[in-house]
Amino acid sequence: MRINLWLGLGLALFLTTAGCSKPSSGLPKVGFAQFTSTSSLDQLREGFVKGLAEEGFVDGKTVEIDFQNAQSDAGTMSLVMQKLATSVDVVGLCSTQALQAAIKSVKDKPVIFCGVIDPVAAGAATTISEPKPNITGVYNPFPVTEGIDMIHKFMPAVKKIGTLYDPSEPFLGGMHEEAKKACAKNGLEFIVVTVSSSNDIVTGMQALKAKGVEAVLQLPSNTVNQGVDGQIKTAGNLGLPMFSLQPDQLEKGIVATVGVDLEEAGAQAGRMAGKVLKGEKTSKFPLETAKLQPVATNPAAAKQFGITLTAN
Amino acid sequence: MELWIGAITQGAAYALLAVAVFLSFRVLRFPDISVDGTFTSGAAIFGVLVAQNLNLWLALGIAFLVGAVGGAITGIIHTRLQINDLLSGIITMTALYSINLRVMGRSNLPVTGAELGYAVFGIALFAVAVLWWFLRTDYGLALRAVGDNPEMSAAQGISVRNLKTVGVSLSNGFAALGGAVIAQYNGFADITMGIGALVTGMAGVMIGERFMPPKSVLFAVGGALVGSIVFRLLIAGALQAGMNPIDLKLITAVFVLIALALPRMSKRRAR
Numbered sequence: 395m396r397i398n399l400w401l402g403l404g405l406a407l408f409l410t411t412a413g414c415s416k417p418s419s420g421l422p423k424v425g426f427a428q429f430t431s432t433s434s435l436d437q438l439r440e441g442f443v444k445g446l447a448e449e450g451f452v453d454g455k456t457v458e459i460d461f462q463n464a465q466s467d468a469g470t471m472s473l474v475m476q477k478l479a480t481s482v483d484v485v486g487l488c489s490t491q492a493l494q495a496a497i498k499s500v501k502d503k504p505v506i507f508c509g510v511i512d513p514v515a516a517g518a519a520t521t522i523s524e525p526k527p528n529i530t531g532v533y534n535p536f537p538v539t540e541g542i543d544m545i546h547k548f549m550p551a552v553k554k555i556g557t558l559y560d561p562s563e564p565f566l567g568g569m570h571e572e573a574k575k576a577c578a579k580n581g582l583e584f585i586v587v588t589v590s591s592s593n594d595i596v597t598g599m600q601a602l603k604a605k606g607v608e609a610v611l612q613l614p615s616n617t618v619n620q621g622v623d624g625q626i627k628t629a630g631n632l633g634l635p636m637f638s639l640q641p642d643q644l645e646k647g648i649v650a651t652v653g654v655d656l657e658e659a660g661a662q663a664g665r666m667a668g669k670v671l672k673g674e675k676t677s678k679f680p681l682e683t684a685k686l687q688p689v690a691t692n693p694a695a696a697k698q699f700g701i702t703l704t705a706n
Numbered sequence: 707m708e709l710w711i712g713a714i715t716q717g718a719a720y721a722l723l724a725v726a727v728f729l730s731f732r733v734l735r736f737p738d739i740s741v742d743g744t745f746t747s748g749a750a751i752f753g754v755l756v757a758q759n760l761n762l763w764l765a766l767g768i769a770f771l772v773g774a775v776g777g778a779i780t781g782i783i784h785t786r787l788q789i790n791d792l793l794s795g796i797i798t799m800t801a802l803y804s805i806n807l808r809v810m811g812r813s814n815l816p817v818t819g820a821e822l823g824y825a826v827f828g829i830a831l832f833a834v835a836v837l838w839w840f841l842r843t844d845y846g847l848a849l850r851a852v853g854d855n856p857e858m859s860a861a862q863g864i865s866v867r868n869l870k871t872v873g874v875s876l877s878n879g880f881a882a883l884g885g886a887v888i889a890q891y892n893g894f895a896d897i898t899m900g901i902g903a904l905v906t907g908m909a910g911v912m913i914g915e916r917f918m919p920p921k922s923v924l925f926a927v928g929g930a931l932v933g934s935i936v937f938r939l940l941i942a943g944a945l946q947a948g949m950n951p952i953d954l955k956l957i958t959a960v961f962v963l964i965a966l967a968l969p970r971m972s973k974r975r976a977r
């Protein structure tokens with residue numbers, strides 16, 4: 395049995411060292427880590443790579459990018475960051491959990507984040523203007539108030555706006571408060587229905603309808619995003635016009651969107667990473683907000699619900 | 707190097723979870739899925755208390771107690787209300803999801819400040835030692851008897867219901883302690899971190915059994931520690947191998963399979 399133990403430990407060591415001896419290409423190295431795979435996070439990643447290229451760092455040619463994905467496991471997220479902390483020159487990342495793991499494990503390398511809604515709540519900064527010395531990046535607060543105003547403009551008769559909400563997702567609670575306030579200001583009511591997985595979306599939409607909701611402003615949610623096509627289809631069946639804060643969903647049958655261009659947000663972070671790679675200090679870059687895209691409309695979807703899209 | 711040290715430290719932290727699963731699943735033969743909830747509870751309570759600048763060790767102790775209460779509830783549901791063991795765990799786990807959200811006030815909490823560092827090893831070894839000692843006391847022996855043969859135990863005058871409840875409660879205490887230590891280590895507590903805790907713990911227990919056949923109580927409990935560390939080393943190895951990140955779980959699975967199959971295969975050849 396003792397032999398077994400040594401054999402096992404030896405094997406583990408062998409397996410783990412097997413990958414160590416990768417030849418060094420001599421190129422500067424950038425790591426990019428994400429917590430899980432969603433279309434939003436993937437867009438941010440693509441944007442990041444584009445931003446780096448704009449600064450002259452093309453993956454495989456002038457820079458080596460080490461992509462990592464923790465596949466939704468918090469323990470793996472930590473290991474990923476420990477690996478990047480010693481093996482790359484600049485750590486790029488998207489998603490809150492990745493940022494938190496980096497705060498813990500990456501102390502002396504520059505960290506550039508994107509795809510984080512609230513860096514202060516995540517622990518990366520004491521206030522928005524005071525991030526930790528080796529950390530900077532692009533955060534994207536979602537334009538909730540603008541979204542409510544947009545619906546109010548397009549559908550002046552609406553009294554109740556609703557959304558689906560998964561309480562397990564980081565930092566979305568604040569958006570609901572903001573939506574409630576924006577609704578109250580316009581004399582509207584904001585209705586939230588809880589879902590705990592993408593399987594609950596159809597039922598959730600029916601619940602919204604049953605509660606008298608006349609338009610849906612789907613606040614960003616990874617859970618709901620997984621089933622957004624089903625949600626839009628259900629919305630069509632129920633006669634509920636859908637609005638969103640994610641412009642990439644417009645084509646799917648959303649009436650109108652106002653939101654952040656995620657690829658551009660990733661590119662903002664990528665350009666920062668490029669400048670840091672050229673030798674500038676992270677402390678030179680204040681935290682940036684992702685840029686807002688103007689309201690975009692989908693005339694076909696609007697016609698389906700009998701909504702007249704006013705110019706401007 | 708940091709990666710390997712990190713993986714070993716993390717393995718020691720996850721060993722607390724493996725020890726918890728060992729106690730419920732192996733000793734009591736109770737497939738207790740409430741650890742999926744209490745693991746997060748430990749992390750949540752610990753994160754909130756540390757944010758209030760409470761003493762680190764006191765916060766760990768409270769996390770243990772909270773987990774133990776959760777486990778006791780599962781035990782009571784099962785033994786007093788005669789509800790199926792797996793279902794009792796599911797009920798507790800489901801309820802704890804909402805409670806954990808309430809405790810944290812949101813779904814994700816940064817856990818910064820106080821550092822445990824290498825004390826993680828101390829905590830894991832302490833847990834192994836305590837369980838080793840406990841399972842060899844008369845009370846612990848009765849607990850093992852309850853798992854092995856409840857009818858026989860009852861005939862010997864052991865209160866099967868009480869002992870099961872105590873065992874499951876202790877197990878969840880360890881799980882919550884593990885959640886707290888891991889939240890500290892990872893730097894955050896997240897509502898999703900407990901999903902799959904039972905499976906992760908089982909992986910540690912079973913890998914450990916392969917390397918340290920449970921011929922004595924010490925080997926059985928210590929195996930949970932060894933197994934967890936090996937499991938984390940394998941994940942670190944998969945990361946280091948530098949493959950497409952999409953394949954991470956596949957590579958991990960293959961590594962675990964090889965690690966489990968190799969001792970068996972070498973033994974066969976020796977014969």
